[in-house]
Structures are given as C-alpha cells and as structure tokens.
Amino acid sequence: MRVVLLSSNRGRWSAKGQKHTTENGVEAWVYAFEGDYIGYDEVTPKDIQQYDLVIANTNHIGINYLPKILSLAEARPKSVKWVSLIEGSATDYLKPMPFIRRVLDASDFVNVINRHTLSFFQALTSTPCEYIGIPYPIDTIIKLRVPIEKRLRRAFICPMLSKRWNDYLVAKNLGVEFYGYERRISRKLSTIKETWLLHRSLNANKYFEFVQSVYADDALTIRREVGIAQYLTDNASALLWINLDDRFTWGRYVLDAAALHVPIITTRCTGHAEDLFPHTTLEHEFQIKEAIELGKRLLSDEAFYKMVAEVPEEKLEQFRSDTLKEKLLSQIC
Secondary structure: OOEEEEEOOOOEEEOOOOOOOOOOOOOHHHHHHOOEEEEOOOOOHHHHOOOOEEEEEOOHHHHHHHHHHHHHHHHOOOOOEEEEEEOOOHHHHOOOOOOHHHHHHOOOEEEEOOHHHHHHHHHHOOOOEEEOOOOEOHHHHHHHOOOHHHOEEEEEEOOOOOOOOHHHHHHOOOOOEEEEEEOOOOOOHHHHHHHHHHHOOOOOOHHHHHHHHHHOOOOEEEEEOOOHHHHHHHHOOEEEEEEOOOOOOOOHHHHHHHHHOOOEEEEHHHOOHHHHOOOOEEOOOOOHHHHHHHHHHHHHOHHHHHHHHOOOHHHHHHHEHHHHHHHHHHHHO
16 A cells, blocks of 8 residues: 655655664654655645555644645546644634535544543534544554663653743753753745744744743753754653643653653643553643642652552553554544
8 A cells, every 4th residue: 555644844754664763753654654755845746646545744843734735636647645634733623614624524534632632623524533642653662661670760741842831831840850842943045934934934943042031940951952862762761741631632751761661750631641541630720739740659669669660561561563554544444
C-alpha cells in the first residue's frame, strides 16, 4: 500500500526501509507504513494520484491550509482513501472554523487522537470517526531507559516554559533541582515570512528572554530546545516529570515517560494517562497542592516510586506501530 502523510512542515521525504526511529509525532505514521511525507506547500493533485492512502494532519498550524486540503480531498481519485488526523488539542476545534466540517465530511475516516473527544467529532461530521491515535516507537525508546539508581535528583517540566507555568509551581516546591526547555525562533531565509507571521519577531531568543523575565527564578534551569532523540536521552535520567496538561490531545509526554519508566504527574485530559499512570494522574491542571504532595511522595517513598515507574509492558502494547497500523486499516479497508 502506498501511503503519504500531509502536514504543515515543509519538504518531501520517504521512510522506506526505515523502521527504527524515535519519532513520536504525527510523522510516526510515515514510518509505520514506510511511506512518504509531503508538506502542504508542496503537495499537488498529481501527487495525491500516486497513493492508495492519504493521511492529512488537521492541526491548528494547518488551519490556513484547509481550503487546499479540501480541494485535494474532493478532487482525489475514488481509489484513494482519505484519513483526516485530528492533531493538536481538540479544544482548538470548539471554535467554529471555515472549511473544517467540509474537510472532515470529504474524508473516508477521521482518526481522533483523544478518547474524551470522540463524541464531539462524531457529532461534527457524517464521516466515521474512531479513537486510534498515533503509532509509538516503543522498541526504540525503551532502550534509552536509565536505571532508577542512576537517575539524577531533578524534576523535568515537560511543556515549553512559555506555554504555561502551573508545572513550574509544582517543581519549585519539591526540594530538588528542576528544569525545562524553551524554543528558539528559526531565522532561515527560506521561511522568514512564515516565521514573522507566526511569531511577530525575528529575534531567535524571543521566548527564551520572555521566560527569563517572567519567571525571574535563578533556581530554574532553562535549556534550549533540542531534537526528539536528544530530548529523550537527556530526560530519561530525571527522577520525575511534571505535565499538568490542559489540552485534550495525544499526550506524548505521558507515553515517553511510560516507555522510559519515569513517573510523571499529569492530568486525565491526556486520555491514556489513567491507564499508564493511575496513581499520579490528577483530575485537572489546577491541582497544584495535590501535585506537590504526589511529587514529594515519589521522592521519599521508594516502593511507591517503583510501582509508578514500572509501567507494565502489556499496557504499552496498544500503542505499538503495527497495532495502530492494523487498527487504522481495519477502518478503511
């Protein structure tokens, strides 16, 4: 089967012959099928004709591309199956948007990535919708695990520090080192227009400087954003992760923590957190006091820490690439 993923990142590339990767984002679908990737800026109707299955990412960054996505979906040959992938936070879709319903209605299937949001999307479109998600490279990432006794007594704040600071409010009260990341703004000439429209700045350190100014905490270590492979390697040695997520999304931090056997304090809105970390999943993102209590227990109770950290392997199986690949194909074939 010839498969292509369409998304907002520029470029064209192929994953043929490449199965061992740490990619845990939507591009994981490319690796699952050993297929191709084409950015929205480059894709043409002629491209679409070359494939049996198109997986089209509909995240908020791609909203500006919805008219083009709709045109491609409606003009595709009848032999081409079209799957819309609901990426990002489902709350982004609560606000009425031009074209989104038409895009979903033009699809053969809608892949919903958060179990709590399924009935919303089923009501929004006449196209079949199911909760499937994104393939996860379990076998590659579990190799990066660090033994508990070799981990550093520090807490990793999962989201970019400029996104929210409830996680920081927990970390700074745990009595251990704590750190997080912040992104740099690209200054590539080839994308300078898009960069300006997205960030309203060409200062590479805009967000880094913002975080330093707002947090004003010398105890907080602010690291530069790194690629996925480096991020996993660096944070496998942290003693615990904090992710008080407010988004109804796929929750990659939760999956990463589970694969690495690192306890994570998170929220139920991520969907699978309750399955993987039932003892450290909170109801919502404002439970700072409860999160601090959980963090202190993890740091002081070795038996509790080990129980939380060692997520049973069978619980991870449902996210394996081959499993989700077959699950998707069963919906469209």
